Amino acid sequence: MTRPSFSVVAVCVGNVCRSPLAERLLRLRLAEQVERGLVSVESAGVGAVVGRPVDDLALAELERLGGSGEGFVARQVTTALLKSADLVLTATVGVRARALQVDPSALKRTFTLAELAAICGAGNDPSVATARDLVAYAATHRALAAGVDLDVVDPVGLGPAEHRAVADQIDGHVTVIAATLGRLLPDAGHP
Secondary structure: OOOOOEEEEEEEOOOOOHHHHHHHHHHHHHHOOOOOOOEEEEEEEOOOOOOOOOOHHHHHHHHHOOOOOOOOOOOEOOHHHHHHOOEEEEOOHHHHHHHHHHOHHHHHHEEEHHHHHHHHHOOOOOOOOOHHHHHHHHHHOHHHHOOOOOOOOOOOOOOHHHHHHHHHHHHHHHHHHHHHHHHHHHHOOOO
């Protein structure tokens, strides 16, 4: 199989709740719109609980939303992973800062989920014709997310209601992002 033409990495702290939800839900939402193999979506953590599966409460929410945690194993974010990503989506501003300590060159490709969803939701710009154009546009138009709460709260240690609220928030963000990428990904491999 050839390398996908566009790659996304979702990042949180432990890589057992928020980033697996973002990874699996974004994959699911993109699969409804994009040819298989065109995009890859992975996840990692800046303080990963390496080797662990998705947290039980997060898994219940993932399954409720139509996703699967099958085969998932938490892993630590690495410089190589961030360098290879066309787009990095983080759970919070703090996680974004920690990811950028690992690879400062990822700055123009790294956004919080809420930030990119707000930029995508702000409307279509005619200069955005490909997924890479979207990333470049978002990097220079971060102000479109002004006033938006950029963080998705960490539900670890909280109850089912909090996990449900976080899962619904993540699903809302990835649905907006997937809709935008879905329009742009058929051209993602073109310069």
